[in-house]
Amino acid sequence: xxxxxxxxxxxxxxxxxxxxxxxxxxxxxxxxxxxxxxxxxxxxxxxxxxxxxxxxxxxxxxxxxxxxxxxxxxxxxxxxxxxxxxxx
Amino acid sequence: xxxxxxxxxxxxxxxxxxxxxxxxxxxxxxxxxxxxxxxxxxxxxxxxxxxxxxxxxxxxxxxxxxxxxxxxxxxxxxxxxxxxxxxxxxxxxxxxxxxxxxxxxxxxxxxxxxxxxxxxxxxxxxxxxxxxxxxxxxxxxxxxxxxxxxxxxxxxxxxxxxxxxxxxxxxxxxxxxxxxxxxxxxxxxxxxxxxxxxxxxxxxxxxxxxxxxxxxxxxxxxxxxxxxxxxxxxxxxxxxxxxxxxxxxxxxxxxxxxxxxxxxxxxxxxxxxxxxxxxxxxxxxxxxxxxxxxxxxxxxxxxxxxxxxxxxxxxxxxxxxxxxxxxxxxxxxxxxxxxxxxxxxxxxxxxxxxxxxxxxxxxxxxxxxxxxxxxxxxxxxxxxxxxxxxxxxxxxxxxxxxxxxxxxxxxxxxxxxxxxxxxxxxxxxxxxxxxxxxxxxxxxxxxxxxxxxxxxxxxxxxxxxxxxxxxxxxxxxxxxxxxxxxxxxxxxxxxxxxxxxxxxxxxxxxxxxxxxx
Numbered sequence: 219x220x221x222x223x224x225x226x227x228x229x230x231x232x233x234x235x236x237x238x239x240x241x242x243x244x245x246x247x248x249x250x251x252x253x254x255x256x257x258x259x260x261x262x263x264x265x266x267x268x269x270x271x272x273x274x275x276x277x278x279x280x281x282x283x284x285x286x287x288x289x290x291x292x293x294x295x296x297x298x299x300x301x302x303x304x305x306x
Numbered sequence: 307x308x309x310x311x312x313x314x315x316x317x318x319x320x321x322x323x324x325x326x327x328x329x330x331x332x333x334x335x336x337x338x339x340x341x342x343x344x345x346x347x348x349x350x351x352x353x354x355x356x357x358x359x360x361x362x363x364x365x366x367x368x369x370x371x372x373x374x375x376x377x378x379x380x381x382x383x384x385x386x387x388x389x390x391x392x393x394x395x396x397x398x399x400x401x402x403x404x405x406x407x408x409x410x411x412x413x414x415x416x417x418x419x420x421x422x423x424x425x426x427x428x429x430x431x432x433x434x435x436x437x438x439x440x441x442x443x444x445x446x447x448x449x450x451x452x453x454x455x456x457x458x459x460x461x462x463x464x465x466x467x468x469x470x471x472x473x474x475x476x477x478x479x480x481x482x483x484x485x486x487x488x489x490x491x492x493x494x495x496x497x498x499x500x501x502x503x504x505x506x507x508x509x510x511x512x513x514x515x516x517x518x519x520x521x522x523x524x525x526x527x528x529x530x531x532x533x534x535x536x537x538x539x540x541x542x543x544x545x546x547x548x549x550x551x552x553x554x555x556x557x558x559x560x561x562x563x564x565x566x567x568x569x570x571x572x573x574x575x576x577x578x579x580x581x582x583x584x585x586x587x588x589x590x591x592x593x594x595x596x597x598x599x600x601x602x603x604x605x606x607x608x609x610x611x612x613x614x615x616x617x618x619x620x621x622x623x624x625x626x627x628x629x630x631x632x633x634x635x636x637x638x639x640x641x642x643x644x645x646x647x648x649x650x651x652x653x654x655x656x657x658x659x660x661x662x663x664x665x666x667x668x669x670x671x672x673x674x675x676x677x678x679x680x681x682x683x684x685x686x687x688x689x690x691x692x693x694x695x696x697x698x699x700x701x702x703x704x705x706x707x708x709x710x711x712x713x714x715x716x717x718x719x720x721x722x723x724x725x726x727x728x729x730x731x732x733x734x735x736x737x738x739x740x741x742x743x744x745x746x747x748x749x750x751x752x753x754x755x756x757x758x759x760x761x762x763x764x765x766x767x768x769x770x771x772x773x774x775x776x777x778x779x780x781x782x783x784x785x786x787x788x789x790x791x792x793x794x795x796x797x798x799x800x801x802x803x804x805x806x807x808x809x810x811x812x813x814x815x816x817x818x819x820x821x822x823x
Contacts, residue, residue, distance in 0.1 A: 243479065243604075245488045245495070245517045254484060278512070280498050285491045287515045290542045290592065 222301035225272055230257060230265045235274060235298060238288040245278060245287045274298065313470075314347070314435045320470055321345055321428075321438075326462045333458075337451065338422075338443040345428075346403065346437040366487040399423075403437055410434075412456045414447065422446045426459045430467075488516060489607055496615040500622040501669060502537075509540040509586070509612045516599055516608065517573070519588035523549060525557050526577075526584035526616070533586065534561055542592075557585040566606060570596040575609040579617055586612060626673070629724055633680050636719070640684035653820040655679040657763045660813060664803040667755070675756040677728035681719070682760070684732070688714040712736060731756035735764060738795045752795075758797040762788060762804055765795075770821045781817050 226232045233255050238244060246254075248263035255262065265288050269275040273294060278285040289295060321327060322345055331343040402415040406425040413425045423441030427434065438459050440447075446516030447455070492512050499505040510522040524538045534557055541547035560567050560574045561582050567574040574587040586609050591597065658679045662672055686694060689711050693704050700708065712733040719729045725817070734748060734757035743761075766788060769779040785808055792801040807813045 241484050242518055243488060244484055245491050245512065245515055246484075247491060250491065254480075254487075256583050276515070278495050278508075280491075280494045285495055290514065290518075292592070 222297055225269070225274070226301065228265065229254065230255075230261060231269060233257070233301065234262070234265055234269060237273065239298065242288045245285050247280070247285050248282055251286065310433075315396050317347055317435055317466060317644060318347055318428075319472055320466045321462070324462055324466055326458075326465065327438075330455075330458050330462065333441055334443075334451075334455070338445055338447065340442055340444075341440055342442040344437075344439040344441070346439060347435075355699075399439065399441070402439075406437060407434065412452055414452065415441075416446075417441065424452060424455050426455060428459075428463060430463070440498055445722065487603070489604075489611075492516065492608060493611050496611050497618070499615070500619050502616070502619045502623060504539040505615060505619050507540065509608070509615070510540045513586060513588055513605065513608055514540060516540060516604055517588045517597075518592045519573075519597075520590040520592055521547065521588065523553055523557065523587045523589075524584065524612075525554075525561075527561070527582065537584075553587065553589075557587060560585045561585075566602055568597055568599070568602050573597040573601055573605055575605045575607050576603075577613045577616065579613050590595060591746060630677075632722075633677050633725070633728075636722075637682075637684055640681075640715070640718070641686075653816055654682070654763050654767050656816055657766065657813075657820065658759055660807050660816070661759045661762065661800060661803050662756070664807055665755070665759070672754065674727040675759065677725055678731035678735075678756055678760065679763075681715075681725075681728060681732050682764075684715050684719070686711065686715075712745050730754055731760065733757075735760035737761070739797050740794045743795075753797075755797075755800075758800050762796050762800050766804075766817075767820060770817070772821075778821060781814075781821060 226235065232249065237251065237255060244251075248266050249259055252259040252262040254272065266275060266284075270277050270286070273291065274289055276287045276289060278287060309418045325478060327343065327345075328634055331341065334341040334343070343545050345812060359654065362597060395749055398417045402423070402425045403412055406413040406427045410427050410428075410429050415423050415425065417423060421441060422443040422445065423439060424438075424443075424447055426438040428436045429532060430436060440455060469696065495512060496505065499508060506524050506526070510524050513522045513524075520543060521541045523536060523540070525534045525536045527533070528535045534554070536549045536554070539547045541550050556567065556572070556574055560576050561584070562580055564576050564578060566576065566681070571591075572587060574585055576582050577584040577586060586605065588597070588601075588605065655676065659672065659676060662675050667675065689708060693700065696704070712735075716729050716733045722729075733745065734753050737743035737746065737748040737753040737757060738761075739753070739758070741747050743753075766784055769784040772778045785805065788796060788801060792798045808817065
């Protein structure tokens with residue numbers, strides 16, 4: 219995983235991470251998350267996929283689309299919490 | 307009472323940040339010189355100074371009024387409150403606050419330094435929140451100015467109250483809407499799978515996700531033995547996890563009673579269709595907290611969806627088994643009817659499926675391909691026996707008859723709608739990648755992928771299997787032959803996957819078995 223600070227350099231990544239921190243039980247598609255964040259769906263989809271690569275989000279496939287959920291990895295969650303406290 | 311206090315605090319804070327109030331201040335400054343506008347909290351006597359236009363909106367200053375609380379900090383803009391005369395000034399303010407609170411009307415006042423001011427009580431019905439004070443006015447405000455002050459404040463108060471209500475509504479509804487959206491997405495995730503082996507672990511993983519739990523166990527009732535059998539046990543901290551006797555005991559209890567069991571460290575919900583079909587349990591919160599009633603509601607909703615999905619998957623499996631048996635039956639029947647001297651080996655199906663998996667075909671595509679492979683021999687129906695048994699090359703007339711037979715077989719199988727994709731694959735497996743095949747001279751990607759895979763396995767079998775009228779081709783030579791026709795007769799992608807597979811020990815064994823019949 220890249221440094222959290224680098225990942226959070228993007229405003230959208232920060233917003234998505236904060237959304238999942240506040241709603242860790244969420245399992246939603248890019249369309250749903252884009253609606254909650256009031257952002258363009260395509261941009262959100264791109265950011266969500268990049269966060270999947272960083273293992274911050276977990277993908278669940280529904281046919282051709284994907285639902286995203288927050289990581290269950292304690293170490294990653296802790297890292298994010300530490301970083302977010304100071305930066306976000 | 308506490309809620310009222312919170313509401314009052316939120317209202318005054320919003321008022322202090324109100325841009326409309328800032329504009330009002332500027333308006334009165336333009337009318338009366340250096341006017342000051344204050345919001346006073348009725349409870350603590352805290353005065354919230356509305357922002358200076360030059361300052362960033364969103365910043366606020368909290369100032370205590372001495373007459374209400376003795377330890378005062380002076381508002382930066384009022385020279386009297388900074389001076390030794392502040393006690394006198396604040397006594398004047400305190401008096402006017404009491405008066406306005408009683409009358410609930412705008413009150414005009416003159417301070418000891420002969421500056422004028424207006425006090426607006428922030429009240430609505432029986433509710434009373436504080437005051438808005440306009441002071442430091444050099445001239446006495448006219449009746450019209452008083453009315454303007456009153457009307458502006460009433461409008462601003464109403465607007466801020468509405469904003470606050472909307473914000474509260476948003477805060478209440480948003481998490482519920484997010485939870486509802488999650489339940490909807492989970493429903494889609496669960497109902498998109500009809501394979502029980504994939505579905506049960508998926509339900510377990512999603513339960514862990516939504517409940518933020520560390521472990522999940524799903525057990526289903528075995529239809530024959532009527533016993534509860536663990537089907538998925540997921541522990542996020544371990545790759546493999548053991549199902550303890552305690553967990554089994556709890557699930558049995560829940561199944562027997564049909565009632566959800568909520569304890570601090572675990573939550574167990576029965577999966578009930580018309581009768582109990584299983585139990586889903588989650589253990590240990592990730593946050594080390596306790597399971598609560600909200601968790602119970604969520605897992606119950608999830609269990610209801612899971613029960614429906616499990617039922618559908620079971621029904622689908624029954625249907626698939628029935629279809630598979632029908633295909634076997636039809637295939638055997640057509641084989642017998644065709645009178646063909648040689649039928650395809652069962653190993654060909656394994657080769658076909660091996661290549662298909664190597665090419666990552668979906669479950670549905672694999673299923674259709676399997677049916678097509680099973681119906682492989684049905685294609686020979688309608689070909690005269692003398693052609694099928696002819697040991698020498700076919701004449702042009704005979705070959706033309708052979709080229710027509712796949713469509714004849716398709717016609718026989720047409721009423722079986724569920725087999726439509728499989729029949730399509732079967733019909734086109736004699737097409738060649740360069741378009742020189744039959745029956746439709748399809749080319750490249752226009753040929754179904756399943757047909758392209760079947761074509762390779764079919765040719766391989768024809769080359770390496772033994773026949774009384776010719777020798778079997780050695781496997782290595784057959785592979786070379788197939789490779790040499792990559793891009794002309796065969797799809798290069800399929801050949802690549804086949805060659806890769808052919809290097810594996812298990813696949814080599816399979817080819818040997820095919821060769822030996």
